[in-house]
Amino acid sequence: MAERTIKVEIKRQHDxxxxxxxxxxxxxxxxxxxxxxxxxxxxxxxVTVDGKETTPVTYESNCLEEICGSCSxxxxxxxxxxxxxxVDNLEQPLxxxxxxxxxxxxxxxxxxxxxFENLKRVQAWVPIDGSYDLGAGPRITPQVQEENYPLSNCxxxxxxxxxxxxxxxxxxxVGAATIAQVKLFNDHPTGKVLKEERLHAMMxxxxxxxxxxxxxxxxxxxxxLPLAQAISDVGRQVMLxxxxxxxxx
Amino acid sequence: xxxxxKIIVIGGGLAGLSAVMKIAEAGGKVDLFSIVPVKxxxxxxxxxxxxxxxxxxxxxxxxxxxFDDTVYGGDFLGNQTPIKGMCEAAPAIIxxxxxxxxxxxxxxxxxxxxxxxxxxxxxxxxFAGATTGQQLLYALDEQVRRxxxxxKVQKYEGWEFLSAVLDSKGVCRGIxxxxxxxxxxxxxxxxxxxxxxxxxxxxxxxSTNSVVCTGSAQAAVYQQGVCYANGEFIQVHxxxxxxxxxxxxxxxxxxxxxxxxxxxxxxxxKREANSxxxxxxxxxxxxxxxxxxxxxPRDVATRAIHKVVYEHGLGIDGQPMVYLDLTHIDRATxxxxxxxxxxxxxxxxxxxPREVPMKIFPGMHYTMGGLWVDADQMTNIPGIFAAGExxxxxxxxxxxxxxSLLSCIYGGFVAGPKAMQYGKNLQAAEGDGGHTAELKRxxxxxxxxxxxxGAENPFKIWRELGDVMTKNATVIRYNKNLQAAxxxxxxxxxxxxxxxxxxKSMWANTSFAFTRQLxxxxxxARVIVQGxxxxxxxxxxxxxxxxxxxxxxxxxxxxxxxxxxDTNGPRFEYEAVDTQFIPPRPRRYDAVK
Numbered sequence: 139m140a141e142r143t144i145k146v147e148i149k150r151q152h153d154x155x156x157x158x159x160x161x162x163x164x165x166x167x168x169x170x171x172x173x174x175x176x177x178x179x180x181x182x183x184x185v186t187v188d189g190k191e192t193t194p195v196t197y198e199s200n201c202l203e204e205i206c207g208s209c210s211x212x213x214x215x216x217x218x219x220x221x222x223x224x225v226d227n228l229e230q231p232l233x234x235x236x237x238x239x240x241x242x243x244x245x246x247x248x249x250x251x252x253x254f255e256n257l258k259r260v261q262a263w264v265p266i267d268g269s270y271d272l273g274a275g276p277r278i279t280p281q282v283q284e285e286n287y288p289l290s291n292c293x294x295x296x297x298x299x300x301x302x303x304x305x306x307x308x309x310x311x312v313g314a315a316t317i318a319q320v321k322l323f324n325d326h327p328t329g330k331v332l333k334e335e336r337l338h339a340m341m342x343x344x345x346x347x348x349x350x351x352x353x354x355x356x357x358x359x360x361x362x363l364p365l366a367q368a369i370s371d372v373g374r375q376v377m378l379x380x381x382x383x384x385x386x387x
Numbered sequence: 388x389x390x391x392x393k394i395i396v397i398g399g400g401l402a403g404l405s406a407v408m409k410i411a412e413a414g415g416k417v418d419l420f421s422i423v424p425v426k427x428x429x430x431x432x433x434x435x436x437x438x439x440x441x442x443x444x445x446x447x448x449x450x451x452x453x454f455d456d457t458v459y460g461g462d463f464l465g466n467q468t469p470i471k472g473m474c475e476a477a478p479a480i481i482x483x484x485x486x487x488x489x490x491x492x493x494x495x496x497x498x499x500x501x502x503x504x505x506x507x508x509x510x511x512x513x514f515a516g517a518t519t520g521q522q523l524l525y526a527l528d529e530q531v532r533r534x535x536x537x538x539k540v541q542k543y544e545g546w547e548f549l550s551a552v553l554d555s556k557g558v559c560r561g562i563x564x565x566x567x568x569x570x571x572x573x574x575x576x577x578x579x580x581x582x583x584x585x586x587x588x589x590x591x592x593x594s595t596n597s598v599v600c601t602g603s604a605q606a607a608v609y610q611q612g613v614c615y616a617n618g619e620f621i622q623v624h625x626x627x628x629x630x631x632x633x634x635x636x637x638x639x640x641x642x643x644x645x646x647x648x649x650x651x652x653x654x655x656x657k658r659e660a661n662s663x664x665x666x667x668x669x670x671x672x673x674x675x676x677x678x679x680x681x682x683x684p685r686d687v688a689t690r691a692i693h694k695v696v697y698e699h700g701l702g703i704d705g706q707p708m709v710y711l712d713l714t715h716i717d718r719a720t721x722x723x724x725x726x727x728x729x730x731x732x733x734x735x736x737x738x739x740p741r742e743v744p745m746k747i748f749p750g751m752h753y754t755m756g757g758l759w760v761d762a763d764q765m766t767n768i769p770g771i772f773a774a775g776e777x778x779x780x781x782x783x784x785x786x787x788x789x790x791s792l793l794s795c796i797y798g799g800f801v802a803g804p805k806a807m808q809y810g811k812n813l814q815a816a817e818g819d820g821g822h823t824a825e826l827k828r829x830x831x832x833x834x835x836x837x838x839x840x841g842a843e844n845p846f847k848i849w850r851e852l853g854d855v856m857t858k859n860a861t862v863i864r865y866n867k868n869l870q871a872a873x874x875x876x877x878x879x880x881x882x883x884x885x886x887x888x889x890x891k892s893m894w895a896n897t898s899f900a901f902t903r904q905l906x907x908x909x910x911x912a913r914v915i916v917q918g919x920x921x922x923x924x925x926x927x928x929x930x931x932x933x934x935x936x937x938x939x940x941x942x943x944x945x946x947x948x949x950x951x952x953d954t955n956g957p958r959f960e961y962e963a964v965d966t967q968f969i970p971p972r973p974r975r976y977d978a979v980k
Contacts, residue, residue, distance in 0.1 A: 153894045168631060172735075175632040181898060182846040184889050193890035194846075194898040198423075200597045202633045203731055205521055206427040221632070222734050243568060244895035254424065258536045263529035264488035269412055269800075275485030277497030284723070287490040287516055290525065291727075294426055326488050 142167040145187075145231035146176055148195055150245045158242075162187045162231070173213060173220035173234065174202055195234075197246035204360060207293030210300070211236060211246045217300040219360050237300045239307075250296045256312045260339045262319040264329040276327040289322040289368060291361045298355035298365065310344035314355035317346060318368040324375060337372075337379040346373050391416055392810025394803075395562055395577040397548045397604060399425025401520075401792060402775025403583030404527035405799025406806070411534040415807050418575060419531070420543045420564055422599050426528045429585050429597035430795065433520025434728050435640035436502060436512035437484075437792040439477035443498055448509040450474045455969060457790060460506040460684050461755075461783020462927035462937060462974050464617065464945070466965040469762060469780050473797045480796055481513050487526040490515050492724070502724070503643045504788040506684040506976075512789040517638060517727030523792055543575075547900055548604045551580060551611055551771055552825045558813075559770030560820030563829045567900055570893040572829050574822040578810030579770045581802050582608065583795075586754035586776040590908045590915070591861070592853015594751035595627055595636040605758055605777050606907035609914070613766045615948045615957075616779040617756035618911070619918035622786055622928050623861050624752030625688035626711050626745075628736060634750035635735055637711060638728045639788040641745075642681040644720075647712045648672050648692070649744075650701040660703075660710055660744045671695050676976050683976045686785045686928045689749040693862050696748075703746060712744035751861060753791065755782045755928065756918075759947055764802035765809065772806050774798035779945075784927025836902060841885030845902040848879050848886075852905075852912060855879075860916050864931050869920040876912050883909060914948045914957045921959060922946065939971055 143164045151158045164187045165179045181194035199209040202221040209220040212235040214228060225232070240248035266272075292315050299305045299313035320336050323329035340346045346369065355365045394410050396403045399421035410417040419425065440453040454474040458465055485491060485499065491513050492500040501510040515522035534540045545567045552561040552574050561576040584604035588596025609615045626641065626648075627634040642648070649668045656663065672691055673680045683691070692709050696702040703709060713721060713729075718741050721729060732740045758766050758773040760780055765772050774795070781794035859865075859872040883906055890898050924938035925931050944961040951958040 152892070171631045175630075178632060178846070182844060182850070191889065193892070196895050196897050200423050200427050200599055201429065201432050202598065202630075203432060203635055204734065205431045205518065206423070206429075206597065208423065208427050224735075224737075247895060251424075254426070254532070257529075258532060261533070261536075263533045264486070264526075265533070266483075266486050266530070269408055269483055269530075271479040271482065272486065274482050278493055279497050280493040280495060283490050283493045290490050290515075290522055291518060293431075293521075294424075323488070328486065329488055 144171070144176060144225055147231045147233050148245070149235040150195065151236070151242050153244055154242055161192060169226070171225045173223040173225065173232065174199055174209065176225065176232065177220070195246060196244040205293060207295040210295040210297050212238065217297040217358055219295060222360065237296065239300050239305055240296065250294070253294055253296055253299070253313070253315060256316040257319060259312070260316055260320050260336045261332050262316070262323055264323065264326055265332060266328065278327065286322055286325055288364055289318050292318055292363055293361055295360060297358045297360060301354040301358040303352050303354065304348050304350050309348055311348040312340070312344055314365045314369060317349070317372050318363055318365055320372050321368040333375070334379060337376050340372060340376050341380065346376050349373070390811070392578040392807055392813070393418070393576065394806050394810060395420065395575060395580045396583060397562065397580065398428070398583035398585060398775070398777070400428035400430035400583060400585055400775060401524055401527060401795035402777070402799040403581070404524070404531050405796045406581050406583060406774055406803035407540055408527060408530050408534070409800055409803030410807055411531070411539040413804060413807055417539070418541045418543060418577070420546050420548055420562070422545070422547050422567065424544045425531070425542070426525065428524060429600055430524040430792070431521040432595070432597060432636065433792050434517045434636065434638035435504060435643065436514035436519045436789045437481065437523065438504065438511050438787070438789040439481040439513060439793070440474065440509070440511055441478050441481060441499065441501065441513070444501060444510040446509050448511055450477065452509065453477065453511060456507045457787055458783065458969050459974055460787040461785050463783065463939070463943065463966060463971040464620070464926060464964060465783030466780055467968045468965055471968060473781055473794060476797055476800070477793055480793065484523060484526055487530060489522045489526045492516065502640060503682060505639050505642070505682045505688070506787040512643065514640065517640060517725045520792060523796070548584065548607070549829050549903070550607050550825060551768070552821050553611065553768070554816045554820045555818070557612070557768065558816070559768055560816050561822065563825050565900065567897070568895050570896060570899070572826060572833065574826050576820065576822065578813050579772060579806040581772040581774055581806055582758060582777050583773070583775045583799060584777045587908070587911060588751055588754070590852065590912050591751040591856045592850060593630070593634050593857070595624060595634050601904045601908055602754070602911045603904040603907040606911040608758065608766070608768070608771060609948070610910060610950045611768070612950065613768050613771060614759035615756065615911070615914050616759035617918070617946050618914040618948055619922055619946060620755035620784050620928050621751060621861065621915065622685055622753035622755060623689045623749045625685055625692055625749045626747040627750035627752070628732060628745070629708070629748055629750070630735060635731055636752065637732065637745060637747050639685070641711060641713060641725060641728060644724050645713070645716050646681060647715070648681055648688070648709055649712060650695055650703065650709050654700050655705055657704065661714070669701065678978065679976045684785055684787060686930070687976050689862055690930060692749055708746040708748050710744040711747045713740055714742060714744060749862060751857065753786055755779065755784065755786055763805040763809070764798060765805065770809065770813070772802045774802040784929060832903070836886070836888060836899070837891050839886050839888065841887045843882045843886045844889070845886055845898065845905050848882060849905055849908070852876065852879055852909060856912055856915070860919055862930065864919050864929065865933065866920050866931070869916045872916045873913055873920070876909055876916065880909050910950070917957055918946045918948060918959070937974070943971060
């Protein structure tokens with residue numbers, strides 16, 4: 139009897155300017171494997187199904203618990219985290235590709251630094267006076283904590299941006315992850331001191347007006363952030379700010 | 388000399404970011420190096436919470452009590468002065484985190500809520516759902532991003548630390564690092580450097596640690612002369628979810644919120660967990676430790692589970708697993724307090740732990756030992772500082788749950804300003820401070836690796852190392868096995884010379900970077916097994932059946948390992964422990980202490 143195997147097809151690209159090729163692998167099956175353990179198996183024996191020696195696959199990963207946000211890729215066409223993609227639940231051959239909206243570094247690794255730049259643009263932080271002892275923070279009711287906590291669970295995986303029809307290099311649209319952070323910090327008792335500046339950053343090209351409410355982001359988010367609510371709330375805040383700006387300038 | 392010292396921080400987890408924040412705030416110049424974008428650092432994995440004796444539950448908790456629990460939990464191996472400082476600073480650290488916007492859970496009055504954790508009888512652990520580490524890391528990441536946007540911090544993400552640059556007098560003058568995309572080697576000048584590079588779980592193959600937690604940076608400076616302390620103290624967390632790629636942590640908060648550990652009383656009981664009546668379940672922790680119950684410290688719980696599985700033969704269905712049961716707690720409470728960790732179990736195992744008891748087993752989790760540092764967080768090499776899990780000084784022989792996040796932040800808060808102070812008084816280097824020579828040494832290492840044409844796959848050597856370490860140097864240790872393990876590691880070192888890099892390209896070559904880390908892991912593994920072999924006693928996480936008692940007369944001492952260039956292996960010294968505040972007493976969790 140032939141041993142049970144896992145069939146994998148991986149889109150590989152040696153460097154940002156290289157041509158993409160698909161390499162096929164077949165590795166021994168074990169129960170409870172995830173896509174990461176498949177890639178680890180290939181690294182330990184980098185040989186294609188045709189017996190051709192190749193190189194271990196380059197990909198980003200770190201925590202393997204779906205909390206660091208490193209290992210997002212396209213798995214059978216869907217943007218998701220490789221660590222939480224269990225082989226037993228996936229159709230074979232597994233098709234692994236890099237996210238398509240970000241520049242490829244190599245193989246499955248892409249450059250997602252645009253998100254961190256966006257977070258700077260909207261000042262996604264609480265501007266504290268200093269790190270010395272200034273006593274207790276503001277009181278916050280459990281209800282408010284429970285509303286804000288989910289927004290603080292964003293792992294910067296960029297799946298929401300990958301699936302967004304509006305997000306691409308040309309539009310410069312910030313994407314849902316950044317909008318959610320605007321809401322999070324605008325709702326914080328201290329963070330709201332920068333509310334106007336954040337809202338101004340969300341106006342104009344690439345701002346929230348570029349969102350076409352396709353809501354693909356809501357479905358793709360592995361942490362189930364309340365993105366639709368965040369987009370609609372920030373959209374309203376921006377509109378009110380725009381009205382206010384008319385009367386104050 | 389330098390009016391504005393230049394500091395390099397390596398590692399962007401909680402310890403590194405804390406140090407960066409303090410340096411930037413004090414007007415210093417700081418470069419932050421990290422293998423991964425700092426927001427993806429391993430600190431995100433911490434789940435349960437952070438300890439501080441805020442005494443908001445009317446229990447009469449004090450920072451002294453926190454100090455005593457920490458020292459006692461660490462089986463008196465920790466130097467008491469720094470631990471006392473950490474516990475006293477904890478309440479203000481929580482306030483600061485709260486001001487930064489960490490979404491801590493709240494009481495109805497809007498105050499911080501606290502939960503219980505292992506090794507204490509007080510509600511002392513502040514928490515943000517079950518993702519406390521993630522929330523804390525993000526808060527610090529945001530503050531550092533703010534400084535970065537003001538031009539006060541320069542980030543080098545995607546650069547891997549390879550070594551310290553030392554001048555002719557042995558003083559640190561900077562670092563050598565490798566760009567993980569271009570594979571370029573470069574040295575960077577600094578008046579002081581802070582290593583905040585985390586633990587070394589990868590040495591054990593599978594652990595709860597992240598991929599980057601190889602201990603490579605610590606091992607690199609150890610080979611350059613930095614002392615490595617208490618390497619033999621490795622925390623095996625009692626409740627992990629076994630996996631193909633790693634062991635996933637099931638947080639202690641599951642027990643803090645009432646989770647109960649049990650096995651069926653009958654060996655090989657085939658029934659579903661829920662259909663086994665209470666009278667036929669053995670809640671062994673509650674029986675053996677009536678006062679602390681399921682909340683005994685991690686080393687105690689780990690050995691108990693080990694014993695029930697291997698001595699009593701009562702693992703679930705004959706497998707090395709026991710139940711961790713939350714099903715008696717209502718869904719709403721579980722979702723409010725533990726949702727994050729329950730989702731992990733659900734996602735990676737496929738069962739809902741609100742309905743079915745979880746199956747767990749102990750796994751390598753935390754590195755108590757680390758780079759030896761003094762009260763200023765400086766190692767024995769002038770200008771090399773360390774903070775966080777990479778150093779050794781806050782947890783003694785066993786770390787208490789929810790003290791790790793605290794020690795990272797506190798250590799970073801000490802290291803940052805102390806490194807600044809040191810830098811201000813530093814005399815200028817002679818010549819180029821050793822930069823040219825260090826760059827050349829590292830280029831030579833790369834050149835040799837790339838021209839190696841052996842037959843050994845680095846990932847296979849790594850797997851073997853992990854097996855050797857997990858088998859011989861975790862829960863139960865025997866001298867004979869430790870000696871054999873050291874021999875096996877030496878033969879892996881021998882095979883390493885015959886390595887085969889299947890990828891020799893100079894662009895984003897992750898297996899090349901890994902192969903460099905592997906050599907460092909092998910060297911650090913020897914420090915762990917040899918340190919364990921020499922310590923003929925049982926203390927905290929270090930347990931030898933042949934020496935079942937703690938021996939204060941001989942071993943109330945810090946193990947200090949130095950790399951001996953003549954033997955290419957560790958040389959050991961021992962140092963007395965600072966016990967000036969709390970005299971050592973027997974550590975027993977089956978009775979009130």
